[in-house]
Amino acid sequence: MTSHLVQAVNVTKSFGNNEVLKGIDLSVRAGQVVCLLGPSGSGKTTFLRCINQLESIDGGRIWVDGELIGYAERGGRLHRLKDKEIAAQRREIGMVFQRFNLFPHMTVLENVCEAPCTVQGRRRKEVEAEAQTLLERVGLGDKPHAYPNELSGGQQQRVAIARALAMHPKLMLFDEPTSALDPELVGDVLAAMRDLASSGMTMIVVTHEMSFAREVADHVVFMDAGVVVEEGRPSEVLVNPQHRRTQDFLRRVTSEDDRGDDEGVRGSTP
Amino acid sequence: MTSPTDTEGERPGRIDAVPVRHPGRWVAVAVITVLVAMFVHMLVTNPVFNWPFVVESMFQPSVLRGLVFGTLWVTVLAMVIGVGMGVILAVMRLSPNPVLSVVAFAFIWFFRTIPRLVLLTIMGTLGLVFREGLDLGVPFDQQILDLVGIDGDMRFLSFDANAIFIGVTGGAIGLGLSEAAYMAEIARAGITSVDTGQREAAEALGMDRRTTMRRIVLPQAMRVIVPPTGNELISMVKDTSLLIGLPLSTELFFQLNAIGARTFQVFPVLVAATLWYLIVGSILMVGQHFLEKRFNRGYGARATPTADPLQPNEPVEATP
Ligand SMILES: Nc1ncnc2c1ncn2[C@@H]1O[C@H](COP(=O)(O)OP(=O)(O)OP(=O)(O)O)[C@@H](O)[C@H]1O
Numbered sequence: 001m002t003s004h005l006v007q008a009v010n011v012t013k014s015f016g017n018n019e020v021l022k023g024i025d026l027s028v029r030a031g032q033v034v035c036l037l038g039p040s041g042s043g044k045t046t047f048l049r050c051i052n053q054l055e056s057i058d059g060g061r062i063w064v065d066g067e068l069i070g071y072a073e074r075g076g077r078l079h080r081l082k083d084k085e086i087a088a089q090r091r092e093i094g095m096v097f098q099r100f101n102l103f104p105h106m107t108v109l110e111n112v113c114e115a116p117c118t119v120q121g122r123r124r125k126e127v128e129a130e131a132q133t134l135l136e137r138v139g140l141g142d143k144p145h146a147y148p149n150e151l152s153g154g155q156q157q158r159v160a161i162a163r164a165l166a167m168h169p170k171l172m173l174f175d176e177p178t179s180a181l182d183p184e185l186v187g188d189v190l191a192a193m194r195d196l197a198s199s200g201m202t203m204i205v206v207t208h209e210m211s212f213a214r215e216v217a218d219h220v221v222f223m224d225a226g227v228v229v230e231e232g233r234p235s236e237v238l239v240n241p242q243h244r245r246t247q248d249f250l251r252r253v254t255s256e257d258d259r260g261d262d263e264g265v266r267g268s269t270p
Numbered sequence: 271m272t273s274p275t276d277t278e279g280e281r282p283g284r285i286d287a288v289p290v291r292h293p294g295r296w297v298a299v300a301v302i303t304v305l306v307a308m309f310v311h312m313l314v315t316n317p318v319f320n321w322p323f324v325v326e327s328m329f330q331p332s333v334l335r336g337l338v339f340g341t342l343w344v345t346v347l348a349m350v351i352g353v354g355m356g357v358i359l360a361v362m363r364l365s366p367n368p369v370l371s372v373v374a375f376a377f378i379w380f381f382r383t384i385p386r387l388v389l390l391t392i393m394g395t396l397g398l399v400f401r402e403g404l405d406l407g408v409p410f411d412q413q414i415l416d417l418v419g420i421d422g423d424m425r426f427l428s429f430d431a432n433a434i435f436i437g438v439t440g441g442a443i444g445l446g447l448s449e450a451a452y453m454a455e456i457a458r459a460g461i462t463s464v465d466t467g468q469r470e471a472a473e474a475l476g477m478d479r480r481t482t483m484r485r486i487v488l489p490q491a492m493r494v495i496v497p498p499t500g501n502e503l504i505s506m507v508k509d510t511s512l513l514i515g516l517p518l519s520t521e522l523f524f525q526l527n528a529i530g531a532r533t534f535q536v537f538p539v540l541v542a543a544t545l546w547y548l549i550v551g552s553i554l555m556v557g558q559h560f561l562e563k564r565f566n567r568g569y570g571a572r573a574t575p576t577a578d579p580l581q582p583n584e585p586v587e588a589t590p
Pocket residue numbers: 015018020038039040041042043044045046047
C-alpha cells in the first residue's frame with residue numbers, strides 16, 4: 001500500500017436502488033497517469049467524485065497517500081470525518097471538471113489565487129507571482145485580468161487546470177476535460193495535460209480521447225456497468241483487448257473516428 | 271424589380287432605406303401633452319396646493335428631524351438587521367442541519383404573516399409585558415433557588431424593556447425582524463440560483479462550507495439578491511410611516527400631518543410628504559442601478575465572439 005499514491009479496494013456506491021459502482025479496485029503509483037475508459041453511465045465520473053468525496057462511498061476503502069479517505073479508524077470502528085477534515089483531505093487532490101466551473105465573478109488570476117489565499121492563508125503577492133507562472137505554463141500568461149466569460153472553452157479549461165495546480169496537489173483528477181470543447185480547442189488542453197504528465201504529476205483521467213490514452217497513459221482501466229472489466233498497459237488493452245465488452249467499446253469509438261475521417265474526405269473532394 | 275441575378279457582378283452596397291413611420295406615436299404624444307398641460311394647470315392654479323406652504327413645511331425643523339432620525343435612520347437600521355439576519359436565516363434554512371432549518375422556517379413563517387403595523391403596535395406594548403425589565407439567565411431560576419433555599423437569582427443581562435421596544439430602537443427591531451423574513455426568502459432564491467458546480471469546484475479546492483458560502487456562493491447570489499433588495503429598501507422607506515403604531519412620532523409623515531392638523535392646511539402637507547418620498551426613492555433607485563452593475567461583473571455578454579476576445583473592442587469594420 002505504501003508504494004501506491006491511490007489505492008481503492010472494493011469500492012461500492014449506489015444511488016437509491018441503482019448500484020453504480022460494484023466493487024472497484026484501483027491502484028495508482030506516484031507519478032503514474034491512469035486513464036479511465038468506458039461507455040456512458042459506466043460509473044467513471046462517480047468513481048472520480050468518490051476519490052474527492054464529492055460523493056460518499058457505501059462500501060470499500062480508498063486511500064490517498066496512505067490516508068484513508070472520508071473516515072478515521074479508531075478503536076476498530078470507522079468514524080466519519082468532520083467537514084474541516086474532509087476539506088483538508090481535498091486540498092491534496094486537484095480536480096478538473098468537464099464544464100470547467102470557473103468562478104465567474106473573479107478574474108482569471110483571482111480564480112487561481114483564491115484557494116491558496118483563503119484556504120492555505122498564503123500571502124497574496126507570493127501567490128500571485130506563482131499563479132502568473134502557472135498561467136504562463138498553460139499558455140495563458142497574457143490574460144490574468146480577463147473574466148472567465150471572456151475566454152474560449154479551451155482557455156477556461158486551462159485556467160481550471162492552473163487553479164487546481166495552485167494548491168500543489170499530490171494527485172490530479174480529470175473528468176472528461178475536453179468533451180465540452182469544440183474540436184479545434186481540444187489540442188491546447190491536451191497539450192497542457194501532457195506537459196503536466198511529463199512533469200511527474202500523478203493523474204487519473206476520464207477521457208474519450210484514445211490518442212491521449214495511447215500516448216500519455218501508463219495504465220488504462222476499462223470500466224463497464226460499475227466494474228473494472230480490463231486493465232493494463234495501453235499497448236495491451238487498447239491494441240489487443242481480451243474482453244468482448246472492451247473490444248466492442250473500442251470498435252465503436254474507433255469507428256466513430258473513421259466516420260469523422262470519411263466526412264472530412266468527402267467534404268474536401270468535389 | 272431587381273432579382274438576385276441582376277446584381278450579379280455588382281455587389282450590393284450600403285443600405286439607405288426609408289424607415290418605418292409611426293403615426294400612432296405622434297397622436298399619443300399629442301394626447302399626452304394635452305393631459306400633462308391640464309395637470310400642470312391644475313397644480314399651478316388650484317389654491318389648495320398652496321406651494322409656498324408646501325415648501326415651507328417640507329423644511330420645518332421638526333419635519334427634517336423626522337425625515338433624518340425617523341424615516342432614514344430607522345430605514346438604515348432596519349435594513350441592516352433585515353439583510354444580515356435574512357442571509358443568516360437563508361443559510362440556516364438551506365442547512366443540512368434539521369434544527370437550524372426548522373428554526374429558520376418558523377421565524378420566517380411568523381414574521382411574514384404579521385402585518386407590520388400590528389407588529390409595531392405589539393412591540394410598543396411589550397414594555398407592559400416586561401414591566402420589570404427583560405432579563406437573560408437560567409429559566410425558572412428563582413423557583414429553583416427557592417427550592418434549594420437560596421435567595422437571589424441567576425440572571426446575567428438585564429434590559430429596560432421600555433427602552434428597547436419603543437422609539438428608534440423599537441422601530442428598527444420591529445421593522446428589521448419583519449424585513450429579515452422577506453430577505454431570507456430573497457437570499458434563499460439567490461443562493462439556490464448558483465450552479466452546484468460552483469460549490470463543488472470550491473470544495474474540490476479544499477474550501478470548507480463557510481468559506482465556500484462566503485467567497486463563492488454568496489457573491490454570485492448577489493446578482494439575484496440585489497435587485498429585489500433595492501425594492502425592499504424603497505418599501506422600507508415607505509413603511510417607516512407605520513412607526514406611529516409603536517408609537518414613534520419623530521418621523522416624516524407624522525410630523526407633516528401634525529403641521530397639517532395645526533394649521534388646517536391638510537392637503538399641502540400631503541403634497542410635501544409625497545415630494546419627500548419621491549426624492550428619497552429616486553436617489554435610492556440611482557444607487558440601486560450602480561450596485562446592480564457592480565455585481566454583474568463577469569456576467570455581461572462576451573466582448574467579442576472571436577477566438578481572442580480579450581483584444582480591446584475594435585469597432586468592427588464592415589467590409590465593403
Ligand atoms: N447524483 C446522482 N443521482 C442519481 N444517479 C446518479 C447520480 N450521479 C450519477 N448517477 C447515475 O450513475 C450512473 C453512472 O454515472 P456516471 O456519471 O458515473 O457515468 P459515466 O461513466 O461518467 O458516464 P459518462 O461517460 O456519460 O460521463 C448513471 O446511471 C447515472 O444515472
